[in-house]
Amino acid sequence: MASPTKVLETIQLEHVPSTHTVHIGVFKDVENSEFLHQQLLSRNAEFEYAFIDASSVTSRFQVLAAIYKAITIQLSGAMKTPNIHSEIVCSLSPNNNISEAYRRFGITPSSKHLIIAKVLITPQTTLTPSALNEHLLAHVKGMPVPFTDEALQAEQLTDWAKVRKYYKLNNVGWLDGVKDETEKRREMEVLVLGGMALRGL
């Protein structure tokens, strides 16, 4: 048998204890978002992931920033949601409204593209990266895409109108004057990070 496709990238974030490893996969044209969403609602522990709606995401940087924030909140014992994965979804939001954060940044029954993240914490967990990989391959009906800015752009996963609305970037008029597309995207990306960093502050 051929070895299974690798759909998860493993990342060791800076300034995070080595007990915490991050595993992320991107899937486009997902056909069973309704099923996945249902698993979350019924708190099926096997499906404890951060299921992120990729259309609300601009970059790899943004996702990693949310994960970093969720890890620091978990370490400080100040989580406001059931687990570190729901905390990741909420960390994407520029405000403290939890149900709005789930709706805007988390999976919905109609989500088309998903970014799925899992934080493995040793020694508590018995899961391995390859077990996660197989689990997602078996249960997510979608096309794996690399977790890179290039792929997010090439596949046009981002809904910019939505991002602009969620992060209140519509009144940032000068952005439209930026001719260089790369520069414009980079600028939006850091404004998004600023919004996340100031969440509730």
Added chain:
Amino acid sequence: MAAAVIEEPPSSSSIPKDEHEFPLPAVLTYPSSTPPTLVTQGAEARLYQTTYLLPSIPSALKYRPPKPWRHPVLDARLTRHRILAEARILVKCRREGVPVPAVYAADESAGWLMMEWIGGVPARVGINEWLRRRKETEEAQGNEGDATPVTGDKEEDKDLVALMRRIGSAVGRMHKVGIVHGDLTTSNMMLRPWEEGKGPSNGHTVAHDPLLDGDIVIIDFGLASQSSSDEDRAVDLYVLERAFASTHPRAEGLFSAVLESGYREAFKQASVVLKKLEEVRMRGRKRSMIG
């Protein structure tokens, strides 16, 4: 304990890279690809160069340690307030297109602010090095370097004139969006090198010294506030003018004229502020005559 040394900080150049005099803030105690480096140690804050999320993303961490000489409750409140104020003002500036570091993360209770690392040197360093070289050239030509003020009229002063205009323009843009800085000096502005091929074409045909090239990025909003008062703005300019005169005395005269022209170009209400600046200067002179 570390507590006692804070009031008399060692000069930053004497801090050995691999041996911190202070315990790292908790946020920097977990593993990273390269160890954090203490860049400066001010009376209120320490600045570390480190990474954020990935080894490839450099960042600046501003940390305000607890001040043992202050009442702990008051100290915690002050620190929280200052981190928050600085983060909010940086985000506002960035949204409005004022050149400042992007905010990456903040923990106001732990006293830190993580932001974009700005490459290059503080403008003060670039300007002083430029003035030093210019003096050397003059001396080599047999002139008495120290005596000649830099007026900006000479062809070789073009780079400095252009830099002043960029400084004026950056300050004008900041004032325009309703922020006053509170501690404007050439140490609180970085001179960030232009990316390859991104610099403005400046008419240089022959070999050009890149020392003063780069975008001005304003940093250190620890004393900044939201204000649209022309008086506050004028005081900002006055502080910069005085700081400039004391750190770069040879270029003092050039400074005001050019700074003002860049400021006017960026900020429609400049005239009112510059008129106020006249008054502020007068008050300053009177005060120095009395004191």
